[in-house]
Structure formats: C-alpha cells, structure tokens
Amino acid sequence: MRIEISGHQIDVTPALHDYVKNKLERPDRHFDHHLDVRVILSVNKLEHKAEATLNTAGKTLFADAVAEDMYAAIDLLADKLDRLLIKQKEKMTDHHRGLDAARSGSFG
Secondary structure (H helix, E strand, O other), rough: OOEEEEEEEEEEHHHHHHHHHOOOOOEEEEEEEOOOEEEEEEOOEEEEEEEEEEEEEOOEEEEEEOOOOOHHHHHHHHHHHHHHHHHHHHHHHHOOOOOOHHHHOOOO
C-alpha cells in the first residue's frame, strides 16, 4: 500500500502522519491487491475533515469524514474505507455465484 498524506491549511505533523498510516493498515489487510491512497487533511474553522481517494485495480473509491477533532475524523475515515473495501471485495468474489439453468444442468 502506498499512502500519500497532505494537508490543506494544516501542517501534517509526524504524529498525524504516523496515526494515518497506522489506521490505514487495517483496510490493507482486507484487500489483497495493490492500493494507492491519497489522504487530505483539512481544517475549516472548527471543523476537521479527512478525505481519502483509494485506487484499486479498475476502481476508485472515495470517502470523507468530518469531526471536531482531527484524530476522530481519521478514525471515522478509516472505518468508512474499511467498509468500502469489504464491499468491493465481496462484489469481486461473489461474481457469478447464482444458480441459473446453465449451471444446474437443466439447460435445454
């Protein structure tokens, strides 16, 4: 997994950088393919926002989270990315699992 972290109107401290990397290790465990993640951390008055764009093979996933604390926003973002990746993985693995006439032998 390649993670690119940037800040918009905020300095990304080493503590924030390490926290984002640690939190995004969990979604990486669910997905076997190579992932590229771009994370943007921003502050607008009292609102802390974390956005992530995740590129997988043939699919781009986007998630964002807003909270009163940057660490809480990163936690919410990691949870959303985790759910998105699990859903994407299920779509890829459950392809053509139905029982249709051609598979059951009663075709024709």
